[in-house]
Amino acid sequence: MILKNFFVHTRSVRFIKIGLVLSIILPLVSCSGDDDDDLVGNWVKLSDFNGVPRTSATGVAVGTLGYMGTGLDSNDDRLTDFWTYDADRDQWSQIADFPGAARTNAVSFAADDKLYVGTGFDGTVKVRLKDFYEYDPSSNAWTQIADLQSDNVNSPDVVGREGAVAFTLNDVGYVGCGTDGDGNILKDFYAYDPSTQAWAEKTAIGGSKRTDAVAFVISDEAYVATGINNGTYVSDFWKYNATDDSWTKLRSITDATDDDFDDDYDDIVRNNGVAFTSGGKGYVATGGKNSSGAVVWEYNPSTDLWVEKTGFEGSSRYNAVAFTINDMGYVTTGQNSSYYFDDIWRFDPNAEQDDDDNGN
Template sequence: MLNLKQARILNRNAWMLMLLCSAFYSCDKTASTSDDYEGNWARSSDFEGVARTEAVTFTIDNYAYVGTGYKGSDTRLKDFWQFDASTGTWKQKADLPGVERNSAVAFTIGEKGYVGTGYDGVNKLKDFYEYDAANNIWTQKTDFGGTARYDAIGFSVNNEGYIATGFDDNYLKDNWQYNPSADTWTQKASLGGYKRKGAVVFVIDDLAYVCTGINNGDNINDFWVYNGNADEWTEKRKISDANSDEDYDDDYNIVRDNAVAFVMNGKGYVTCGQQSGTISTTWEYTPSTDLWVQRTSFEGTARIGAVAFTLNNVGYVATGNNSTYQFDDCWSFNPTEDQSDDDN
């Protein structure tokens, strides 16, 4: 028979166990509830090359091109693949010249794609190449004008290419313009605000919007737009809850690095990346209001180092990694469609 002290201990332990079970059930129920944000992700045709992360992409006409990257086991790649969204098919194209690499940049000017910088496992790179899709030919061009680097951003506006930010053993914020007809590089106005690597850029109406990234271990919250005609950067509203006098940003939690961005219907989208862990939240930006709205989280496995592109006004996210796992899946996003009941 239990004495009074033993009975009290038993009752106390039972009560604590009941509280723990109740808390676990509550947390589990909350975690398993899908979000109610607008937008739907759908599995598209898997990337046909080997699974990889930190690849690059550019689009020409109605095709996307994806190549380079890291496939694990200290192995880097330089193969390239063309994606036709209308048929869901991938075709292998000519390999990028030069060394295999990851964390490079790419952009399109007219009917040509451009790839440069990156990391080969030993060296930071600054070589630069032009791709002629009509003839499936790569041509080496003048080396990038800045320092050799990786984790930079690349974009094009007004038929000029740009490479900015990145890491060369120092976090960077410089900005270099490429003239394709002269094959020359010119340093332009540096990004305002913080230096960074692992940022994203998206272009709407010939203005380049740059945000996210990391600097000295911290995800940064400033947001800038670049006007190439004026060679001028303008700061936009922060991408975190930074304004205590207003409530528009109360739910903002957009900061991250190694994310991806794409454009649909004149709006910018940022998804995936890492922020104290790998995340899959998706945010939509409207330039006319300078405001962000959260949309349905990316429905594949959360990841970093993916690629994103837009074809026929549809955004796609492909490849990437989560921990030691590299991916070869590809997903499309419809911002106005409800989340499918059978989506993961």
């Protein structure tokens, strides 16, 4: 905590009095300001990303490798480079460039041991996109697949979008929500099956439309939370089951009851955050309410309850990328105001916080 404009008179009596007051106040301030003392979880800073710092990139894990690419650099140039992260060696390697238009706020998912990337915002021609590409790690090659589309002949054309969410269930990729080129917030969902190379329209998420939300998967069910809808932060929380193509509403992620369990839930609500999984639980990190953030929350599907964890120990940020490798969460890139990041962090949700391994 910084004390601003603190004026001390030179006369010794006043100096002594002020010193005594400060000796009482400062320990109290120090104790109350360290909110993570009683929280569990540890962030470890790893080897910096080899490429240029960026924000609004996209990424996901395919097998035991993390993938990350596209986004916006500090010169406001949109990017097409793509990279893999080997967690065992803590090493980044560049792969073939993404072949589509340079973009921000795209989505990605993994299916059948391949990477799929699409949608996003083309800042050059100011278009929200719906094209998709498949990356095959075995050949280091990209192939364009069918655009995001519906198999329902009675449905209108599917609009391009940015700020969507994506997840994978049973080797099928799902994409939905986001915002279109007219600023409309969306709630529709579509699934891509690599075995048939076709998209199918699925049941739209219940409750609020949303953009810049997060999604994670636990035990063959997907969870979608956070985001914003026409200037309002979304607090409803949903679970998707692919077997019967249905959404189930879970407890709100805000202080919605008279019980104690959700008294601090308002801190979960945010947009432009990230999500990952570990140990059968989901984690929401970074992002915020019109600002960068560092607060981390853990979701337990067996109780439908959230617990706050140790806050993100890197610089607070939004528009980062997260993925899960070997049951551990990783967070990389993003921005804080005009500062763009190239660091990467691993989170162990069950370890005690250790400042000695965070690079500070």
